[in-house]
Every structure is written in C-alpha cells, then in structure tokens.
Amino acid sequence: MSSSEQLDAAFAALGHPVxxxxxxxxAKGEANVSALAAPFDMSLPAISKHIQVLEKAGLIKRxxxxxxxxxxxxxxxxxxxxxxxxxxxxIWDARFEAMDAAIMRAGRPHND
Amino acid sequence: MSSSEQLDAAFAALGHPVxxxxxxxxAKGEANVSALAAPFDMSLPAISKHIQVLEKAGLIKRxxxxxxxxxxxxxxxxxxxxxxxxxxxxIWDARFEAMDAAIMRAGRPHND
DNA sequence: TGTTTAATTAAATAGATGGTTTAATAAGAC
DNA sequence: GTCTTATTAAACCATCTATTTAATTAAACA
Numbered sequence: 320m321s322s323s324e325q326l327d328a329a330f331a332a333l334g335h336p337v338x339x340x341x342x343x344x345x346a347k348g349e350a351n352v353s354a355l356a357a358p359f360d361m362s363l364p365a366i367s368k369h370i371q372v373l374e375k376a377g378l379i380k381r382x383x384x385x386x387x388x389x390x391x392x393x394x395x396x397x398x399x400x401x402x403x404x405x406x407x408x409x410i411w412d413a414r415f416e417a418m419d420a421a422i423m424r425a426g427r428p429h430n431d
Numbered sequence: 432m433s434s435s436e437q438l439d440a441a442f443a444a445l446g447h448p449v450x451x452x453x454x455x456x457x458a459k460g461e462a463n464v465s466a467l468a469a470p471f472d473m474s475l476p477a478i479s480k481h482i483q484v485l486e487k488a489g490l491i492k493r494x495x496x497x498x499x500x501x502x503x504x505x506x507x508x509x510x511x512x513x514x515x516x517x518x519x520x521x522i523w524d525a526r527f528e529a530m531d532a533a534i535m536r537a538g539r540p541h542n543d
Numbered sequence: 544t545g546t547t548t549a550a551t552t553a554a555a556t557a558g559a560t561g562g563t564t565t566a567a568t569a570a571g572a573c
Numbered sequence: 574g575t576c577t578t579a580t581t582a583a584a585c586c587a588t589c590t591a592t593t594t595a596a597t598t599a600a601a602c603a
Contacts, residue, residue: 323448330451334443335561336435339515346519352580365562367581372560386570386579394523401516401523403451404509407458411506411513447591464550477592479551484590498549498600 322399328376329400337361338369342392345379349391434511440488441512449473450481454504457491461503 320328332338341355356366370390373379377396381388432440444450453467468478482502485491489508493500 326451327446327448329446330442331446333515334439334441334446336439337561339438339442342519346522353578362563363579364564364581368561371581388580392519392522397516397519398523401513401520403445404513404516407454407504407509408513410458410504411510413506465548474593475550476552476594480591483551498598500550 325377325396326399326403329378329396332372332376332378333400335369335372337366338373341366341369341373341390342378342397345390345392349389351387351389355390437489437508438511438515441490441508444484444488444490445512447481447484449478450485453478453481453485453502454490454509457502457504461501463499463501467502 333342337359340358344350344355344358352363352367352370355370356363359366370379370381374381374390377393379390380393381390445454449471452470456462456467456470464475464479464482467482468475471478482491482493486493486502489505491502492505493502
C-alpha cells in the first residue's frame with residue numbers, strides 16, 4: 320500500500336465517531352475486542368468490523384493471547400496523519416501572527 | 432452540526448487523494464473550480480462534487496465573482512483536525528523520548 | 544439576441560460502508 | 574469431552590460514495 324493509500328485509509332477510518340472513540344480508549348492502554356465494545360450500544364460483530372478498519376488503516380496493531388485479541392495503538396500511522404496536517408500549520412499560524420501584529424500596533428504609542 | 436460531526440466530515444473528506452490534493456493546491460492561494468480540476472484526469476462534475484464535500488466539511492470556503500466560484504482554505508476546520516491528532520502526540524513522543532534516553536545512556540561513559 | 548464560458552444539477556450505475564442476525568472457529572475451564 | 578468465552582465469518586439489507594454523460598443555470602461578450 321502506497322503512503323498516499325495509507326493516508327486515505329487512516330483519514331477515512333478516523334471519519335467515524337465510534338472509531339475515534341476506540342482510538343481514544345486505546346490511548347489509555349491496550350484492550351481486547353469485548354472491552355472496546357462495552358461502551359457502545361452495538362453488536363459485537365459491528366465493533367469487530369470497526370476494529371478491522373482501524374487495523375487495515377495501520378492505526379492499531381493486534382496480538383493474540385489465549386482467546387483474546389488485544390489491540391494497541393500504532394504510533395507511526397497516527398503520526399503520519401499529524402504530519403500531514405501540520406504541513407498546513409502556516410495557514411492558521413498566519414491568523415495568530417496577524418493578531419500578534421495587531422496587538423503590537425495597539426500597544427505601541429500611536430506614531431502613525 | 433456538532434463538533435464530532437464536523438470532525439467526522441473533515442476526516443472523511445481528507446480520506447480521498449483528490450481532495451487532499453485540492454487542499455494542497457489551495458494552500459498556495461485561492462482558485463476556482465476549473466483551475467482546481469485542471470491537474471486531474473476526471474470530469475468537472477466529479478471535481479465539483481469533491482469541492483462540495485470539502486465545503487460541507489468546513490475545510491474550504493467559497494465566494495462568488497461573476498460566473499466563478501473561487502475556493503480558499505478555512506483555517507479553523509484544518510486546525511480542528513490538527514488539534515484532534517495532537518491530542519495523541521504523547522503516543523509517538525514516547526518513542527522519541529525512549530530514543531533520546533537510549534542516546535543519553537550510550538553517550539555517557541558506561542558506569543552501569 | 545445569441546454564443547461562449549463557468550459551474551452545477553440530474554440521472555444512472557458500480558462499488559463501498561455500516562449495521563443486523565445467525566452460525567462457525569478457537570482457546571481455555573471443568 | 575463438553576461448556577463457556579472471545580472473536581470472526583457469512584449472508585443480507587439499506588444507505589452512501591464516486592464517477593460518468595447529459596441537461597441546466599448564470600454571467601460575460603460581441
């Protein structure tokens with residue numbers, strides 16, 4: 320999978336509230352499928368599918384322990400998303416710089 | 432639209448390479464639909480719809496000038512995405528901190 | 544007024560997504 | 574061996590997405 324396809328999958332996966340909630344839960348530590356499903360009023364297979372979407376997107380990793388499949392976050396994919404967005408940091412930084420400049424002008428005694 | 436729904440829409444919108452390319456183009460300055468469509472081997476209606484997806488997600492803003500509809504980036508929505516991801520910064524920062532610690536130990540004369 | 548340019552809408556269609564229920568599989572526990 | 578727990582697979586349905594071609598709106602131009 321190309322890095323563009325990887326980003327496609329990661330962004331698309333994060334575009335669902337249940338999947339973002341699963342990521343939020345996993346940020347606190349690894350958990351198995353049933354534990355991840357518990358907060359949701361939704362069938363277990365539905366959650367299992369959401370987890371598969373996150374896994375295919377590379378956002379989470381899975382292991383095996385007896386009949387459990389514990390999930391944990393995969394830092395790299397999440398960082399790839401952060402990297403993409405931070406590439407546009409100057410877009411919103413520009414607003415703050417404009418504000419700072421305005422404050423500087425307002426603070427200075429008016430000699431203009 | 433709730434802030435969760437806004438994030439849903441923004442992430443989902445960014446989960447398509449054409450739409451990310453449009454964002455990249457708009458980062459260089461505003462452009463109308465035909466100009467945005469030019470680099471792609473795709474019909475104009477298809478691009479028009481991608482632009483509508485970006486607009487509904489709040490990622491871009493549009494104005495009117497004669498028969499043109501110039502598009503420009505909306506900093507706030509892009510920042511909302513960046514804010515969400517940066518909330519998990521500690522996940523990948525942890526890796527760098529571990530690396531830094533390892534380098535510190537390696538750099539120090541071995542008294543262990 | 545009629546033509547060109549810019550963009551959207553409509554209609555059709557193929558394929559993906561999100562959810563359900565009902566099995567099927569796999570690994571302990573007794 | 575059978576029972577229970579955890580998870581996935583299969584089948585299915587409704588809705589959404591991505592794209593095309595053709596028709597439509599709207600402004601500029603001549």
